[in-house]
Amino acid sequence: MRLVLDDNWTATVAGDPLRHTPRFDFRDFRVRVAEYANVEERGRFLLDTFGSQPWLWDTPDELRFDPEGRDLVGAEFQVAGESADPEDSARLSTTPAVRPGSLRADEALDFRLEVTAELCRAHGDTVLTCLRDLDVLDEPLEARIGIAPDTALLIQDGTVVGWSLTDPARYLTTGFAAPDPNPPSPATRRLLTECLDLITTPLLYEVRNRNPATLARLRALDKALRNQCEDRHRANALLALISNLVEDYADRPTGQKP
Template sequence: MRITIDDKWTATVTGDPLHITPRFDFRDFRVRIATYANVEERGRFLLDTFGSQPWLWDTPDELRFDRASRQLVGAEFQIAGEAADAADSARVPAAPLVHPGGLRADEAQDFRLEVTSELCRAPGDTVLTCLRDLDVLDEPLEARIGIAPDVALLVQHGTVVGWSLTDPAQYLTTGFAAPDPAPPAPATRLLLTECLDLVTTELLDEVRDRAPAALDRLRALDQALRTQPEDRHRADALLSLIADLVEDYADRPPGQKP
């Protein structure tokens, strides 16, 4: 199967997906699929590969390919900051099922992968689906290509129109740290949903406006994350963003900009 990623730039689906554990960096709100462990290694990785990457003020999503084999070797996706409403999220089709596969660039040439604009949250946040736009939901998907564990590219009319992350709680982390390989605690899954409710809905605007009820909810969530007795790696990953919001809006005097 050949797919289009950026206008006329194409890649061919192979039978070899990446065997790299995704990292859901909650503070940066992005998913990384790569082996680099710090900024320096990331820089070398970008120099040694080709594909879509940030440049100056331009920050597209990233698909990176080996220069010799043209095989996909890494990816980084930004999560849309505002969630679609429940009715639209419910329209995300269950079919087709994910088919594991890698990508081989049809030519060794850089391209640009536009970031998605719509976040659809499945019930319980068991799957996060990021789409180019909501018009994608008006027609069936052609394929789900599982390029890495629990990460799939969504294809419609031969073109990549989004991506998804299944079981995002499993992959919670910060920065370049590897996620905890143990299953997430049930409390962590509930806290992830509370955090996403806060940062992807109108509640975030209420926090920024310092609405008392919203700030009370923010402080309660911050406290719950700080006192969770288990699954500390994931709780700290969620706390990394929530604590920043507390500092910027709940702890600062009104009128003082964050």
């Protein structure tokens, strides 16, 4: 299968998927699938590979390829902050099944990969799916390519139209740290859903507008994360963003801009 990622830039589905464990950096709201473990290593990785990457104020999603074999060696995706209505999320088909595979660039040239705009959340947030737009839901998907553990690209009419992360609670972390290898606790899964409710639209608007009921909910969530005794690595990953929202909107006097 040949895929179109940016105008005339194409890649072929070939090879084995990446073995890197996904890292769901909740504070930055992005998913990293790569070997680099800090900013310096990431900088070297970008210099040694080609593909899509940030440029000045532009922050597209990233697929990076090895110059020699042109095989996919890493990816980084921004989680969309616009949460689709439950009715739209329910329209997302579970077929076709994920097919493990990788990508091989047809040419060693840089390209642009637009960030996705819509977040579809499965029941219980067992899967997070980010789509180019909701028009994708009007037609069946052609394929799901599993480029890494629990990480897939969504294909429609030969074009990449989104990506998905299955069991996102498992991969919660902060920055470049590896996720906890132990399974997430049931409490963490529930808290992830509460966090996603508050940091995506429409409730995020209520947080920013300092709706009293929503801020009370935010403070209660902050307290629950601080008091969770088990699964601390993941709880801290969630808290890294929630505590910032509490500081900016719940603790800051009205009228002061964050």
